[in-house]
Amino acid sequence: MHDPKDEKKLEEIYDQVSDLTIEKLSIWLDSVLFTWQWWIGVGLSIIPWILWFLFRQKDCTLRLLTVGFFVIFLSTFLDSLGVQLGFWYYKHSVLPLIPAFLPWDTTLMPITIMTLLQLKPKLNHYLKGLIFALATSYIIEPFFYLD
Known part of the structure; x- marks a missing residue:
C-alpha cells in the first residue's frame, strides 16, 4: 500500500530538485560557460x-x-x-x-x-x-x- 503522505513528500522533493536544477543552470551560465x-x-x-x-x-x-x-x-x-x-x-x-x-x-x-x-x-x-x-x-x- 502507499501512503498519501509519502506521495506528497515525494512530490515536494521532486519540486525541490527541479528548483535546485534551475538554480544550478543559472550558476553554470553565469560562472562556468x-x-x-x-x-x-x-x-x-x-x-x-x-x-x-x-x-x-x-x-x-x-x-x-x-x-x-x-x-x-x-x-x-x-x-x-x-x-x-x-x-x-x-x-x-x-x-x-x-x-x-x-x-x-x-x-x-x-x-x-x-x-x-x-x-x-x-x-x-x-x-x-x-x-x-x-x-x-x-x-x-x-x-x-x-x-
Whole structure:
C-alpha cells in the first residue's frame, strides 16, 4: 500500500530538485560557460576522439569501439551514481544538466583504455589496470579540481 503522505513528500522533493536544477543552470551560465576550464573540457571531449580516429589500428576498430562504448556506459553510470549520492561533484561541467563529467567519462577513459589495448596488447591486464588506476587517480584527476 502507499501512503498519501509519502506521495506528497515525494512530490515536494521532486519540486525541490527541479528548483535546485534551475538554480544550478543559472550558476553554470553565469560562472562556468566559456571559462578556460569549460573550453578545456570541450577540447578534451572532442580532440582525443579525432586523434584516436586518425591513429587507430583500422583492422581493430570494431573491437576497440566495443570496449570503448562499454567503458563509456560503465564510467558514466558509476559517475552519475557518485554525483547523485553526493560523493563528489563537478564545478566545471561541459553540460550542466548531465550529472557526469563528459570529457572524463566519454572521452579520456575510453580513449586511454582503447589506446592501451592497441599499443600494449600482450601486457598483463592487471598491470595495465593498476597503472591506469594510479595514473588517473593521483596524477590526472586532481587537474580537474583546479580553479
